[in-house]
Amino acid sequence: MAGSGSWAPPQLEDFILTERLGSGTYATVFKAYRKRNTREVVAIKCVNKKSLNKASVENLLTEIEILKTIRHPHIVELKDFQWDKEYIYLIMEFCAGGDLSRFIHSRRILPEKVARLFLQQLVQMHPCIVCMDAMK
Incomplete structure (x- = not known):
């Protein structure tokens, strides 16, 4: 993905994805802005569905279930999640310090x-x- 000069981040209707914050085996994380109202800054973890095997799908579902229920000052908050044909998007609290x-x-x-x-x-x-x- 990162090697291609013409590659662009995924598109989400309610967000503008800007800089790439990091990437791993299954996902790339982008800094993003909510288009409407507050222009809230978030981090969006974009998980490519094609890269997931059965175990990684189970791990991702577990991550979503855990993060949906936890509110703690030392744990990044999962604000929402969405999906389309290609990606699963985890919309998370943005941590400026990484x-x-x-x-x-x-x-x-x-x-x-x-x-x-x-x-x-x-x-x-x-x-x-x-x-x-x-x-x-």
Whole structure:
């Protein structure tokens, strides 16, 4: 996708997708603006349906179900989700500072004080979120 000069982001009726924030095996995330009213800034995760196998579909559905029910200051909020023939779109809260992985990679080494703060935030989360992988 990124290698083609003529490639354009997917189109969503209510949003203007702008810069690409990142991409992974199954999805690309874009910064976007809501067209109507508030011009709210969001991040839209565009999952290409063709790239999904059965396990990745199950993982995506689990991610959507979990994010639909959680409201926490340290977890990105899922505002909505939509789909069309080619993509599944997760419309999420925009975090200007990026994600934790990018933060850690950009600094290479985290001071103990910073790592302690992140661990305290993890512990403050609901126990079912922190232990979810352990229960599988």
